[in-house]
Amino acid sequence: MQLTQKEQMYLKDAKHHEELCIAKYNHYTQTVSCQQLKQILSWAGQQEANHLNIVSQLLQGQVPEMGGQQGGMSGGQSGQQGSMGQGGSISQVLNQMGSQGSKQQSGSTSGSTQQQGGGGKGQSYSGSMMPSTTASQTQFTGQGMLSDQQICNDLLTTEKAVSDMYDHAVFESTDQQLRQALSHIQKEEQGHAFALFQYMQQKGWYQAQ
Numbered sequence: 113m114q115l116t117q118k119e120q121m122y123l124k125d126a127k128h129h130e131e132l133c134i135a136k137y138n139h140y141t142q143t144v145s146c147q148q149l150k151q152i153l154s155w156a157g158q159q160e161a162n163h164l165n166i167v168s169q170l171l172q173g174q175v176p177e178m179g180g181q182q183g184g185m186s187g188g189q190s191g192q193q194g195s196m197g198q199g200g201s202i203s204q205v206l207n208q209m210g211s212q213g214s215k216q217q218s219g220s221t222s223g224s225t226q227q228q229g230g231g232g233k234g235q236s237y238s239g240s241m242m243p244s245t246t247a248s249q250t251q252f253t254g255q256g257m258l259s260d261q262q263i264c265n266d267l268l269t270t271e272k273a274v275s276d277m278y279d280h281a282v283f284e285s286t287d288q289q290l291r292q293a294l295s296h297i298q299k300e301e302q303g304h305a306f307a308l309f310q311y312m313q314q315k316g317w318y319q320a321q
């Protein structure tokens with residue numbers, strides 16, 4: 113596949129974005145206190161790694177194979193791609209969130225105010241990363257630490273920017289296979305944003321208007 117200058121420019125941009133996304137998701141997976149959020153971030157982070165593989169191949173003029181799996185396209189090079197065993201599991205994670213609500217949070221709350229559903233505000237951390245104060249999750253936890261809510265907001269903003277970038281990239285693509293590959297990635301970015309949104313909505317951190 114012969115890339116135009118513009119296509120190369122967008123793909124280089126995409127590569128940087130994906131690298132940043134991988135770094136963010138990896139870092140935040142370690143940082144957040146909520147186990148469910150960890151699962152979501154870990155899932156998204158693996159997809160970001162797959163995106164980087166795809167974009168890297170595209171930059172070399174290669175056309176990644178469209179994998180049949182939900183997890184995405186298999187690049188056919190490293191074997192890493194296409195092995196996204198967790199590709200479909202995020203819906204299970206989110207379903208669990210819906211049905212068992214506070215069950216998994218029991219380890220990360222002080223138990224003082226076990227609120228249901230959107231009652232995230234009154235909960236306090238007792239996890240290793242957070243002091244067991246009753247501070248609202250909307251506040252700074254001190255020393256430059258981000259709260260789970262702030263991390264979700266940052267990731268949601270990131271996903272939106274990345275999705276916008278892919279949107280432009282698709283429209284500037286002259287090759288059908290390139291368009292498909294970029295659209296595929298963009299769709300997964302939207303999936304990340306939606307998973308974050310659903311999580312945040314359950315916590316009462318996101319009021320749809």
Ligand SMILES: [Fe+2]
Pocket residue numbers: 130133159160163164274297301
């Ligand atoms: Fe990505």
Ligand SMILES: [Fe+2]
Pocket residue numbers: 133156160271274300301304
């Ligand atoms: Fe993403």
